[in-house]
Amino acid sequence: MGAKSATQELIGAIAFDGDGLVPAIAQQHDTGEVLMMAWMNRAAVEETVATGRVCYFSRTRQALWRKGERSGQAQRLVELRIDCDGDTLLLRVDQTGAACHTGQRSCFFRALADGRLVTLSAPLVDPETLYGAEG
């Protein structure tokens, strides 16, 4: 089966929601760190598989969001997994720099601990050096 029909097999297995979207979890492939969760539409899935560079769908901008296009903090796709009922994707990626628009490596940098929400890490980079807004 060629790459194109494999992508169509994948698309057919995805249970897109009423807005045509599916949540996608990005995980650093070698360390296992969960980096972020964002959304994809069919075109974002197709582009990601075709290029090997992760592309999401921005619900805010209602447009394809090529991760790192502005910030340089791109995600190379290592493996794309799909869950049992097809309604969530797991992207095993190689993240360049910071996944989070705050400059943090992971978007999940706050935890409930010691009776409050604590910040677990420091930004890798100053977000001002990356861009003004979403990356």
Next chain:
Amino acid sequence: MGAKSATQELIGAIAFDGDGLVPAIAQQHDTGEVLMMAWMNRAAVEETVATGRVCYFSRTRQALWRKGERSGQAQRLVELRIDCDGDTLLLRVDQTGAACHTGQRSCFFRALADGRLVTLSAPLVDPETLYGAEG
């Protein structure tokens, strides 16, 4: 700050969607394996934090879903993280047995590889021994 007010600080930081839900990713705390993604409402978050046992909200049944209540395949909460914009939770858990209703350890047991969707692992347990349906 006490545990109760910490939970309220957390609840205030969560951006629940229009249905009052937030996606929650469950990750095995020591291996980093991503096990599943499900949804929580406010009551599910409060119960999970209060009991240390993960409780989701089943969109199918429109009811609290105490993970493992029928199957025994429960999740003990190790750490609860929240992302930068508060619209996704990351639950670092200790999973008993299989997270997936198919008997697989993780719901993400299929990947795009070698030009098709491949199954990466075998079930840990026969789902028939767990229950008839959702776990």
